[in-house]
Structures are given as C-alpha cells and as structure tokens.
Amino acid sequence: MSDEHGTGTGEDVQGGVQPVGMQRKGLFGAADSGDTSGFGGLVQATPLGAEVVSTAEPLGGYFDEILAALRELLGEDVVRAVVVDRGELTVYIAPDRTEDVCRVMRDDESLRFELCNSVSGVDYPDRRNRLHVVYHLTSMTYRRRVRLETAVGLDNPVVHSVTSVYPTADWQERETWDMFGVVFEGHPHLTRILMPDDWEGHPQRKDYPLGGIAVEYKGAHIPPPDERRSYK
Amino acid sequence: MTTTEHGSDAYAAERDTTEGRVYTVTGGDWDELVASVDPVSEERLIVNLGPQHPSTHGVLRLVCELEGETVRSVRPIVGYLHTGIEKNMEYRTWVQGTTFVTRADYLAPIFNETAYCLAVEKLLGIEVPGRADVIRVIMMELNRISSHLVALATTGMELGALSMMIYGFRDREYILDIFEAVCGLRMNMAYVRPGGVAQDLPPGGIEKIREFTEYMPKGLADYEGLLTGNAIWQERTQGVGYLDVSGCLALGVTGPVLRSAGLPWDLRKTMPYCGYDEYDFEVPTHNGADAWARYLVRLDEIRESLKIIRQGLDRLEPGPVMVEDKKIAWPAQLALGGDGMGNSLNHIRHIMSQSMEALIHHFKLVTEGFRVPAGQVYAAVEAPRGELGIHAVSDGGTRPFRIHMREPSFVNLQAIPALAEGGLLADVIAGGASLDPVMGGCDR
Secondary structure (H helix, E strand, O other), X not given: OOHHHOOEOOOOOOOOOOEEOOEEEOOEOOXXXXXXXXXXXXXXXXXXXXXXXXXXXXXXXXXXXXXXXXXXXXXXXXOOEEEEEOXXXXXXXXXXXXXXXXXXXXXXXXXXXXXXXXXXXXXXOOEOOOEEEEXXXXXXOOOEEXXXXXXXXXXXXXXXXXXXXXXXHHHHHHHHHHHHOOEEEOOOOOOOOOOOOOOOOOOOOOOOOOOOOOEEEOOEEEOOHHHOOOEO | OOOOOOOOOOXXXXXXXXXXXXXXXXXXXXXXXXXXXXXXXXXXXXXXXXXXXXXXXXXXXXXXXXXXXXXXXXXXXXXXXXXXXXXXXXXXXXXXXXXXXXXXXXXXXXXXXXXXXXXXXXXXXXXXXHHHHXXXXXXXXXXXXXXXXXXXHHHHHHOOOHHHHHHHHHHHHHHXXXXXXXXXXXXXXXXXXXXXXXXXXXXXXHHHHHHHHHHHHHHHHHHHHHHOOOHHHHHHHOOOOOOOHHHHHHOOOOOHHHHHOOOOOOHHHHOOOOOHHHOOOOOOOOOOOOHHHHHHHHHHHHHHHHHHHHHHHHHOOOOOOEOOOOOOOOOOOEEEEOOEEEEOHHHHHHHHHHOHHHHHHHHHHHHOXXXXXXXXXXXXXXXXXXEEEEEEEEOOOOOOOEEEEEOHHHHHXXXXXXXXXXXXXXXXXXXXXXXXXXXXXXXO
C-alpha cells in the first residue's frame, strides 16, 4: 500500500510509527474538470503524514512518572515514542507489547489504571503502518488518564489482545476488528459485532467508500456525500 | 428431543442409496449413555429474546440457554441499529458532526453534543463563554432527568408496573417541552455547538425551567409512592442483577450501575468539565449492587440534578453564548420563530443587502467550515448511563478525520451475562433494564 505514496522516512519496523511523506494538491475535492478555482497548483503536506516527533522529556506532571515506571518494569525499549499534546499523554508501544504494558499499567501500585475506557482504531492511509489501535486508560486511584497507541501494517495486522487484563476490551476489540480489520491475538472469539457476520471489508478504513445514492430533487441530482464537491 | 427407537433391531439399519451404502450413527445405548452423563440436556432450550421484543429495551437480541426457568447462558447480540454515524461524520464539517452525534444515544442528545463539542473545543484550543457553560449544564441536567425518567418508565413497564410508565413518560414530556421552547426541537436538537450553544434561552425560558424544578419533586414523590414500598417491585428488583465493584471495573461499567455498587465515581466530581466543580451536589451511591439499588440511585440523581439546575439558573449572567471568533461561531445567528428555529431575519438582511464581505464570510463558513489543528484528544462527560467519551482525531482539515464514541450503553451491555446467568429468565429482563441500555448509542 505504502509504496505508491513515496519512500519511508524511517526504518520500517512492525509497530513503528514512522509515517510516509505525503502531499496533496489543490483545495477542492473535485478533480474531474479543469481548475477554475485558482487553487489547483497549491501543494500541501498532509499533517498526519508527517513524522511523529516525540515530545522532549521531561514532560512534566505525572507523565514522567508513568514513563519511568513503564521503562523500569518493562525495559527502555517498550516506549517507542511519547507525545504530549493539549495536555494529554500518548505513549506509542509495539503491537506485541500491548498486553504486557496494560498488565503493568493496571497492577503496578504507582500506576493503577483500573479502568480501560475505550479501545478503538484509526486508519492513517498515508502511513506505512496505517492501522492504529488506541487505548484510553483511566486511573481512578490517581485520577489520571493516558492514551496508548500502537500501529500495524496491512500485511500483518496483528495486535496482542488485552482482554485477559481488561475484560471490557472484549467487545471493543471486536468492534476494532469489525471496523478496521485489526486481528487481536488471544481474543476469545474475535467475530464481527456491529456489521453482519458475512460482511466483506472493514467499513471504517479510509479506502472503504461511504456509499449512498444520488437523490433527485426538482430535476437536480445531488450526489451522495462522498462524491460531492468539497474542500480538502 | 432425540428418541431412540427400540424396535425389532436395537441397532440402526443400513440403507442403500444412490450414493452407496449409508450407515446411520444413532441407535445402541448411546442415548442412555449421554443421558446418564447430563440428565437434563434434553430439557435445555435455546430461546431468542429479540431483536424485536417489547421488553428488550430496543433492538437488542439475547440468546438465552434455559434449563427450565433458569438461565444457563446469555449471549447478547448487538448491531441491529448500526447506522455508521462515526463513518458519516468523516464526510461532514465539524459543525455538522453535532447533528450526527446527537442521534446516537437518542435519550441523551445533549450529552452526545456536549462531549463532542468539548473534544472539538479542546482540539481548537478555545474556551466557551461562561453563560454557554451554565446553559450546557442546565440542559444536561434536564436531559439527565428525562433520560432517568425513561429508565424508570421502561423498567416499570417491563416489570408490570404500567402506571410508572405513564407517569415517567408524562413528566418527561414536560422536559421535552422545555427543550422545544429552547431549541425548537424535542429530541436530536444539535443545540450545543463547537464554541458554545446555538442560541440563548428564549424569553420565559428560565421561568419555565424554574416551574419544572418546583413540579418535579411532586412527581418523585408519586414514583416513590408507587414503587418504593411496593412489595412486588421490591421482590422483582432486590437481589436481582447483582454486579459488584470489581465486576463493574473489569467490565468497564460506569454510571449509576457502578455507583449502585458503592463506588462514588462520577466524572462531574472526579474530572470536572463545564464548571461542574463550582456546583454543590452529592454523588448518590448505594451498596446493594442490584436492580433495586440502581432504581434508588437514579431517583437520587434526579434530586441532585434538580439542585444543580436551580444553582445554574441563579448563576446565569447576561453575556454571549458563543465564542467571539466569527470564523468558528456557526451558525452566524439563528432566531426562534413560531415554526421553530430558523434564520434570523436581521442576519439575512445584513448578509443580503448590507455587507458583501459578510455574505462571503457566511458562505465560506457554511460550505467550507472551519479548520481544526491536527492532533487527537479524548473528552468525556458523565452521561446518564456512564462515561461518554469522544476520541477525536483531526488532520488539520475542515472535517473530522476520525471520531470514536465510547458509548456507555455499548460497554455496559457486556455485563448482561454476568448479571443474568444462573438466575431466572424473568430476572434477565429486570437486570437488563437496570443497565438502561439505549441501542441507538450502543450500535451508533
């Protein structure tokens, strides 16, 4: 998938977060007619195609404590990147370490993230490891939140299931499989949950069309939402 | 329901077919052997409850394995109301997103909108005016009451207390009338917008809400008179649908169900938003961890919500209800007319006949929308069913790159097997109703 978008900027490690450089042209969505907008020559880098840059440490607050505890218990290399943005901590980890990290996050006395709020996916089509799985954890003891993120490519979209640590992840991992096609290794029964069992494809992927039909209103045809002319 | 034919030959006969000779594997003493290992296996029934069933709280399907009246296993099956709200939002502007999230959990639209708007505002790095925050709080608490009233009403209906259903829906109608007066719509209002709320409270709105806060305690007394001392109600709910704190945490269950098990975890207190830390209210808890405790917690939460609404009304000060930034404040101006909410005639006059720039600006804002800086945030509110979280990702464009709703109904429904297995079939309904799932939110 990624080769057509250019060359990678970093080593292509499974689970790494190195995205691939990507540009987009113009300002409008329509490309089926000549440029009447004057913006056809505009070339912009897509922000989500840019490299994930770790925030310089120390990060301040409880963020440093969490990182120190993770590194001490699981080794220096467990944290692949750290981003602090808008007061929220995102820790990037390898897809085969999710279970270990969650177990430590839940059980260690200095961390105590008892509640796994949410497991979901994000598809970044411009990145080499385009399928991201995002975990939001809450520590009720310390009233803290943290976000764990891991990334896998389409060729081997396997992430370790955290259901043995957080049983609540059961349905949410099924939803992430259903919507994004991420395989959770160790999940007791990874089946579709929102879509019918015999559905083909994973609807929340960016290359999956929205669908819909054109509507006629007083002689004018209004195309479905994903085919309308729109801004980029 | 297999029967062994003990006819002339205890063993099955072989048959000749066009496929060749066929041996059947029934016969002999195998049925006796199986029966001696599991004496009740033949009496196990698989019963499908739903997806179209009046007592499953919407299009929820429960596959129950029954042994007599005892439930041996329950498998909840969801997804019948999946409408692709999250996917659809990726093709609409950030402001249009409000109209999509509001339709997820249709009994708590204001919460969906507020959680979404808090996420968008966090991405934008803006703060809404104080008056907008207070209005949001008032509307959320009114919505919490209306949602809890539906919970009480439908639980009552499912357990045979039909008067409670009539009372609950009657009093909810009062709140929906207030919503209609404020937003022009009873449900799915898209009233809370990124940057504030769509419009200020209408003339007479405050008085209408105040009247309601005076009326509601009488309603609460009615419900308690109907249900709390009612022996049937107690029998049907006490000790039913038990789920303790560790079970709740393992299954991610939040909201009244978690508080009914004794843990006072309420995001309004523990991780305040919209200025909730400035209001004086209690977090009701109970130690029953059963359907009865959830009923009592919901009643108490209605009382606390009334307290918050009264404080909010006192706290309202004149001021704007939308951020000053005209690049974000969309819709430009709306007015409430006799036929609902519509364009303000003053605004139309301004853009159509006074200022060309205003027209261009209006056009840009409506067709293109505003750009949101790239990044991702998670914003959560305490919805009537528990933590409602929005994970929003922006690529710097005018449309959400990804919105994920952490829906309390979806997460809480996982607890149905833990609540119901080993109990009676009738208690599946009582236990499920005490979770108060809304399938529109669950399936999104």
